[in-house]
Amino acid sequence: MSSIATASLTKLPINHQISGRNSILVNAGWSRTSFPSLKTSHHCRISCAAKPETVDKVYEVVKKQLALPPDTQLSPATKFTELGADSLDTVEIVMGLEEEFDISVEEENAESITTIQEAADVIEKLVSAKVDKC
Known part of the structure; x- marks a missing residue:
């Protein structure tokens, strides 16, 4: 042995x-x-993976609300401020997302949305909760 x-x-x-x-x-x-670190670096981000369709719709709403050219390249990590959005633009983006997905985003959730990924994650959560109620 x-x-x-x-x-x-x-x-x-x-x-x-x-x-x-x-x-x-x-x-x-x-x-x-001292054991090897299992932490991720600040360059890596683990996130809830929203459906690709949701992320694509968020791209379209953001482009529309900010009047961006259709060929503007966006990624899930894109911050609204990087696109020139101010707080009023962010409110309009959230309102556009509410209309597109037929959801209502609470104020505390709306304040946490600063990137496309965060928006998609909040939408997935709210849509899922809406479906669960039915």
Whole structure:
């Protein structure tokens, strides 16, 4: 029967040694007090994945409300302020989204919408809640 033994957990690169007939020595690359981080960097973002159709509709509403050319490239991470929107424009975007999706966005939700992804996520949540009520 094979057994796995570990050396003291010191900062060493991972390596394997055969010691004896049925055992393997493994040194892990971290110390007892410091383990590899599982956190995402500030460049990565984990978000609820709204349906692509929802995101596409949000793109169209934003382009319409801000009078952007049809070929304007947007991404889910695009901030309304990057497109030149002020607070009144953001309110108009939210109103356009309410009309497009036949939903009502509460004021506290509306204040949290600053990007296309946030808008799509709020819409998915509200549409889902509306369907669940039926």
